[in-house]
Amino acid sequence: MSITIKDIAKLANVSHTTVSRALNNSPLVNDETKTKIKEIAKQYNYIPNYNARSLKLDKSYNIGLFFTSLGKGTSSSFFHKAVIGVNKVIKDNYNLVIRGVEDYNDYSLINAKHFDGIILVSQSEKDNDFIVHSQKNNIPIVVVNRLVEFKDVSCFLSDDRVGAYKVVDYLIQEGHEKIAFIKGKEGYLNTEEREKGYLQALIDNNISIIKSYIANGEYSLNSGYNGMKKILENEDKPTVVFCSNDDMAVGAIKAIEEEGLSVPEDISVVGFDESEFSKFTSPELTTVRRYIEKISEEGTKKLLKIIDSDKDHKEITYINSELIIRKSVEKIKSFI
Structure with a gap:
């Protein structure tokens, strides 16, 4: 019986995810660890299973976080909370690439070689062409902040x-x-x-x-x-x-x-x-x-599940908002 990724992980004292990344030359694994893992694989005549999802050779380890616009209609606090929510989930497993949809004259650079998945923080129906492009190019995509009616596109938003x-x-x-x-x-x-x-x-x-x-x-x-x-x-x-x-x-x-x-x-x-x-x-x-941070966080969790399983069961999730009463409102009369 041939050695498996899990066997190599035990011998190298790392996770099987790290082994998979090292064997695919991921930039997320340092050179010393890569060398160690590859030497173990060679020593034990490891034969890769190219059908295994975890050994997908075209992984970029990039997650795209796209906003309708980075310059107009996106406040700094909204932007900040969305980024925190996504980062909380991907941690050091993926690189985060942040872009504005409106910054692209065409979407030719948006492809599965550059992005393993995309979180679209959508504010406008103008983003629909971007969603269509992502689906045609087999890029897993989750939309947050807006409800869309596309087949197999999950949405996370507040009402x-x-x-x-x-x-x-x-x-x-x-x-x-x-x-x-x-x-x-x-x-x-x-x-x-x-x-x-x-x-x-x-x-x-x-x-x-x-x-x-x-x-x-x-x-x-x-x-x-x-x-x-x-x-x-x-x-x-x-x-x-x-x-x-x-x-x-x-x-x-x-x-x-x-x-x-x-x-x-x-x-x-x-x-x-x-x-x-x-x-x-x-x-x-x-x-x-x-709860923008929570919305982005839940959307990212869903995206990673899609990337790992290569399937998307459409999910529409509303996360309730909350009225925060402070001091900027004067009560002007009482109701009896």
Whole structure:
């Protein structure tokens, strides 16, 4: 009976994964260990089983983490949490390559030789062509942050519509009826879902939708500032503004204070995403916590299972968001 990878692993005092990588010249194994393992394999006349998945000769040991855009519509805190979630799972087993989908004029460099698998942090339907390309090139892919209807593509996300509904309903229970809204980047599914949650909460509570209380944004500090400036042009000013992310909420606070108004005494402010600085604003920001790190982590676990088994049983997983109440909302009346 011929020697196996597990036998070599015992003799070399390493894991069988390390043996597999060493025999395939993976950059993740140092030269000294590679030499030791190859000498043992030669000494015992090891014959590789090329049908074994663990000995896939075309492995790159690269995992691609692709965002719709690295420059627009992706806040630093969102980016940071997504990277942490993926890194927590892959550890030192794979190299992490981070790219923006929009950075490619064509996808010719996206192939199975360069990537063993891809996590797509998707915010727009424009990414659909990228998903199709990945599938055609037999690259395992998991989508996080957006629900897609592709066959055999698993998705991990939070329900943004529910999260937005929660925060607006909370504002109404605190006595607010003049509720302004700064939207996210146009064309992003998260933007649409948060707006739907905002509108549905108003409708369900019989509160008027005032178009001049709704401003466009791009998930950036500057767009929150400009959106709030536009809303403040209303003679009858809102008592609260709901911003589609925390960056825009910070911009809105600056615009409000420049008008000589106070937060939350004159106008309350709420955000979304719970960025790292939300509890360091003055006042501390009420927001919706989306577990981006957890979403990315679970998506990566699923991807590694697909890579190891070469099969994908489609999975749609929603990870609940949480309303985080702090000090940026003023209660303006009590309900009896």
